[in-house]
Amino acid sequence: MDDGIAAVLDTVATTAPEIRDGLSGRRSYGDTENPSGERQLAADEYADGMLETRLLALDSVASYASEERESVIASDAGGDYHIACDPLDGSSNLKSNNTMGTIVGVYDEPLPAGGRSLVASAFVLFGPITTMVTAHEDTVTEYVIEDGDRRVVTEDLTIPDDPVVYGFGGRVPDWPDEFADYAADIEQELKLRYGGAMIGDVNQVLTYGGVFAYPALESAPDGKLRLLFEGNPIAYIVETAGGRSSDGSRSLLDVPAEEIHQRVPVHLGNAALVDRLEAAL
Numbered sequence: 001m002d003d004g005i006a007a008v009l010d011t012v013a014t015t016a017p018e019i020r021d022g023l024s025g026r027r028s029y030g031d032t033e034n035p036s037g038e039r040q041l042a043a044d045e046y047a048d049g050m051l052e053t054r055l056l057a058l059d060s061v062a063s064y065a066s067e068e069r070e071s072v073i074a075s076d077a078g079g080d081y082h083i084a085c086d087p088l089d090g091s092s093n094l095k096s097n098n099t100m101g102t103i104v105g106v107y108d109e110p111l112p113a114g115g116r117s118l119v120a121s122a123f124v125l126f127g128p129i130t131t132m133v134t135a136h137e138d139t140v141t142e143y144v145i146e147d148g149d150r151r152v153v154t155e156d157l158t159i160p161d162d163p164v165v166y167g168f169g170g171r172v173p174d175w176p177d178e179f180a181d182y183a184a185d186i187e188q189e190l191k192l193r194y195g196g197a198m199i200g201d202v203n204q205v206l207t208y209g210g211v212f213a214y215p216a217l218e219s220a221p222d223g224k225l226r227l228l229f230e231g232n233p234i235a236y237i238v239e240t241a242g243g244r245s246s247d248g249s250r251s252l253l254d255v256p257a258e259e260i261h262q263r264v265p266v267h268l269g270n271a272a273l274v275d276r277l278e279a280a281l
């Protein structure tokens, strides 16, 4: 692996335990909103600040963008890679003490950039244990982060062939009819697993097989999730693991990136289930 990419992934892994340790005292909302208009927790700003400082300190990192800040921060030193980060995905789960995590996309083009410019991506999951999943050069690897170490637990992770679970976000009455019809079929076949943090719900799909979606809504035709910070990095992992991603008609990785905080409908999982979704929409 290129040393610059390895340094980014190592930095995310070594920062994760410190982010986790800092969560318990940062469960309350402050007075600020992120650029998408969502209230920020003290923990969101804490994780963002730590990742910004550490990633921008790497020689290989040219810029850092995050869901928690308006614009891209350039490194003084230059570098080959541009980082898009969701420091705490699913942070509203902190109040109820449920799963959440960190997502990082490593792009080789200045941001905003489309998903085909990703050269690696990763997420950390703060569950009962801390795990990290990385995708790079056609391989998805799962690690456990423990006692300051990152230990491989699954060498070449692929989505299981027989799907078991599904999780769909958004209020059901807000779903467009075509998506509601698709969901009604899927409900007959799979078990519902929805925890309210994309990263946790996608990890269920990677573990058991199935489909995750935060679809277009009647009230929000672009859905809720952000293309650069959430959709693309996770699509890169799911596609590298043998699955598919879609905005409803094409891979998320083919959606043109026009602005940093742009939203996109997200559908991910076993290829056959995403094919069916596209046929239904």
Ligand code: FDP
Binding pocket: 088, 089, 090, 091, 092, 093, 169, 170, 196, 197, 198, 199, 214, 224, 225, 226, 230
């Ligand atoms: P959160 O608002 O807690 O940060 O993008 C944010 C996200 O969580 C995703 O992680 C999650 O899938 C989704 O929003 C949850 O939204 P709902 O509360 O509408 O289910």
